Amino acid sequence: MWRKLPHPNPTKLGANLDGRSLDMYLEEQQALKKAPSLRFRFILAGVLVISVIAALAVNLVFDYSQKLADLSYDRLLRSAILQMDENVGWIGNEVSIDIPWSAFATLAQANEDRVFYKVESAEQGFITGYQDLLSQPPKPPELDQIQFYDQMYSGELVRFAWLERQLTEPESAQTVRIILGQTRLSREEMASAVTRRAVEVVLLIALVAISLIIIGSHLVLRPLHRIERALEERSLGDLTPITINTPKETHHLKVVINHFMARLQSNLQQLENYTADAAHQLRTPLASLKALAENARDQTSPDTQQQALENIVQQCDALSKTVTLLLNQAVVSHRLQTKHLEAMDLLEVVTLSCREQALMALHKGISLSLETHVTSAWVLGDSFALQQMMQNLIENAVRYSALDHHRPNEVVVRLEEHERYFRICVIDFGEGIPQAEKVRVFERFYRGRYDVSGSGVGLSMVKDIVDYHSASIVIMDTEPTGTSIQVDIQKYTQGPAR
Secondary structure, eight states: OOOOOOOOOOOHOOOSSOOHHHHHHHHHHHHHSOOOOHHHHHHHHHHHHHHHHHHHHHHHHHHHHHOOOOOOOHHHHHHHHHHHHHHHEEEEEEEOOOOHHHHHHHHTTTTTEEEEEEEEETTEEEEEOTTTTTOOSSSSOTTTTEEEEEEEEEEOOOOOEEEEEEOOSSEEEEEEEEEEEEESHHHHHHHHHHHHHHHHHHHHHHHHHHHHHHHHHHHHHHHHHHHHHHTTSSEEEEEEOOOOOOOOHHHHHHHHHHHHHHHHHHHHHHHHHHHHHHHHHHHHHHHHHHHHHHHHHHOOOOOHHHHHHHHHHHHHHHHHHHHHHHHHHHHHHHHHHHHHOOEHHHHHHHHHHHHOOOOOOOOTOOOOOOOOOOOOOEEOHHHHHHHHHHHHHHHHHHHHTTTTSSOOOOOEEEEEEEEEEEEEEEEEOOOOOOOOGGTTTTTTOSSSOOSSSOOOOHHHHHHHHHHEEETTEEEEEOSSSSEEEEEEEEEOOOOOOO
C-alpha cells in the first residue's frame, strides 16, 4: 500500500549525487517502508466496519429464519391439533377421539419429520397416543389456548403444541389435554435455506462495498498525489503558492503548505538581505584597513607611522562593532522567526541595557540616566530582541549627543506605565532629526549624516523588533533641541502580580 519513490534523478537530486545525498535518499526509503499507509488504514477501517455490519446482519437473518420456519410449521401444527380437538367426544360415558386422517396429512407436508401425540384427561387418564410422552409447557396452561414450545423427546428436539379444554356433558365434565409434537428437521432445513441465501446476498454486498472502498480510497487520496506531483515537478527555487484546485478536505493542507512556503521565502529573502548587508558593511572597512596598512607600511617617520597604526586600530574597532552588529542582527532575525513571545519584565531589560551602555556613554562625556516609577513591567516579548532594540536606541542617542559639546550632554531613558501599555522614551539633546528625514531613518542603510560613524542598519533592526512585538514607535523633537524616540508595548495582564 506504499508508494515507491523513483530512483535518484540527477535533474532533481543534482548533477553530482554525493555520498551524503545518496545516504539521505536511502534513509528516506527506509522511513517510507516503516511509515504507516493512510490508504491501508482507510481500507482496513472500512473492512472492519463492513465485517461487523455483515456479522450483525447474518445474526439477525439467522434469528429471523428460525422464527419464520417456526411460524410456517406452527400453522400446520395448529391446524392438525384443532382437527384432533374437533373429533374429541363422549362415547358411553367415556372420552374418546377419532383422530382424522387429514390431521396427519397436514403434518405430512414435512415428509422427513416424525409426529408424536398424546390425548389424556385429568379424570380418565391416558386415552391414546404415546403413553411415555410426558411433555409440559413452560408456561402455566390456559384453557382453549394453544402453546408452542420446544422440548427433548426420544433423543431429539421436538416442537410441541399443547391444547387443554373443558369437555362438558349433562352427566359429567372432564378436562381433555391434547399434546401434538413434530421433529424440527424440516424447520431447520427451511431456516438453513433462508439463512444461506441471505448470507450469500450479505457477502455479495460486503464484497461490493469493500471494492468501492478500495476504489474510493484511491479517489480520496488523489488530491494528495496531485499536490505531491505539483511539488516534485517544481524547480529548486520555486516557492510560489500552489494553485491547483483541491477538495475542501485538502484545501487547508494546501493553505498551510502555501503559508509555509511564504515563510520560507521570507526567510530566504532575509538571508539574502543579511548576506548583502554583511558584504555591504564589511567591504568598506576592509578596504580602509588595507589602505591604512599600506600607508603605515610606506611611512618612514615614526610619528606618522604611529598615527597610521592608531588609525588602523580605530578602523579595527569600527569593523569589530560592525561585525557584532551584523551577528546580533542575524541572531535577532532568527529569534523573530523561531521563538515565541514569553511573559517577561520589561523593566529588567531596560535597566540592564542602561547599565551596559553607561560606560560607553561616559567615555564620550555623556550622562546616561534611567527615570521610572514602576517596580515591574510585564509584557509579552523576547528579552534578547528587546535588549538589542534598547542598545541600538541608546547608542544612537549617545552618538548624536556627543557631536556638539555646547548642548546638554545627557541622554535620558524613561519607562512609564499607562492604562494598557508601557512607554519607553529615549531622549537626547543633540541636533535632532530634520522632519523630512524622520520617515526614512528606519530604512536599511539610510544614514542622515555620513560624517558620523554608523552602519545604517541599527534603526532598521529596531523597527523590525517593534513590529514583531506589535508595538508602536514614534520619533518626536526634544525641546529645545534633540530627538525623543517613543516605543509603546502592550501590557501583559496575566503576568505575575506586582
